[in-house]
Amino acid sequence: MENYFDIIFSQVNITLSVLLIILIIYWIITMISGLDFDLDIDVDIEVDADIDMDMDTGIEGGSMDFSDVANAEVDREHVVNKGTRKLKWWQIILIYFNFVGIPFMFTFTFWIFTWWIISVLTTVITFSYDNSFGFVIVLLALIPSLFLTKIVTTPFKAFFKNLNKDGDKAVDFLGREAILLSNISGEKLGNAEVNVDGNIMNIYVRSLDGTALTFRESVLIIKQSNDKNYFFVSKS
Structure with missing residues (x-):
């Protein structure tokens, strides 16, 4: 041995x-x-000018699973x-x-x-x-x-x-209410939590019309982005 x-x-x-x-x-x-690790940092990473990738994680009051x-x-x-x-x-x-x-x-x-x-x-x-x-x-x-x-x-x-990011069958989030886990405005992405049949799920969100939305504010999920990576939300 x-x-x-x-x-x-x-x-x-x-x-x-x-x-x-x-x-x-x-x-x-x-x-x-x-375990969930809450990150109180604001990170915007642009990886090469030729790559269409913009990441925004753990904004003020936000969290990342x-x-x-x-x-x-x-x-x-x-x-x-x-x-x-x-x-x-x-x-x-x-x-x-x-x-x-x-x-x-x-x-x-x-x-x-x-x-x-x-x-x-x-x-x-x-x-x-x-x-x-x-x-x-x-x-x-x-x-x-x-x-x-x-x-x-x-x-x-x-x-x-055929799975979403959590390994489950895709959930229809449209029309549901969510609680913001970060401040968002303009084109800035943030996190929000949605209660789906008793299960709390985290999704990435962006303000529908660019209006500033604050941490812990209740919002309504309107539509999904074309690349299916985040959802547009507005005040509920």
Whole structure:
């Protein structure tokens, strides 16, 4: 047993081993505890001028579910360049290896686990888990791990396509009342909670006409955005 620990936490394999342990703890907390972590920060991230992606999380008084990160899905239209220019190389990689169209953390976990398995087994077979050649093997293992991840995760595409971000069948939110979990105005996105048959669900919202709406204010869900990522709301 001690020898196994020496191999898993050797200088060659320790990085992937620690990362895998963190991911396991992450999923355990997400699936069992269902903890919500409230973030009182305002973050607007613009990722490259050529990418149509705008993220706004945890505005004043707002909250972000711990599970939101696990279920966050990068849609194909979010990584496609505006205009007619070709996709960049890293955008093509994201799409090809299923980091797009499936919850990112789901694919990422499969990738790290596959990479770790290949690295550990190969370094054991070649007795290189404690020498510099092992680092070369770990780097080379990245490539086959990506292809194996693509093979394993591809069947899940159809599954996740029919689910919402919480893993349930899609809910019709239109016409329902919601409570704002953040201040919103103009084109700013925020969070809101909706009571659906006794279940509290979090959704992303935006003011219908740009009117300022405040934290804990009751609003009415009017319609869904064209990309289906958020809902337009107005005073109820």
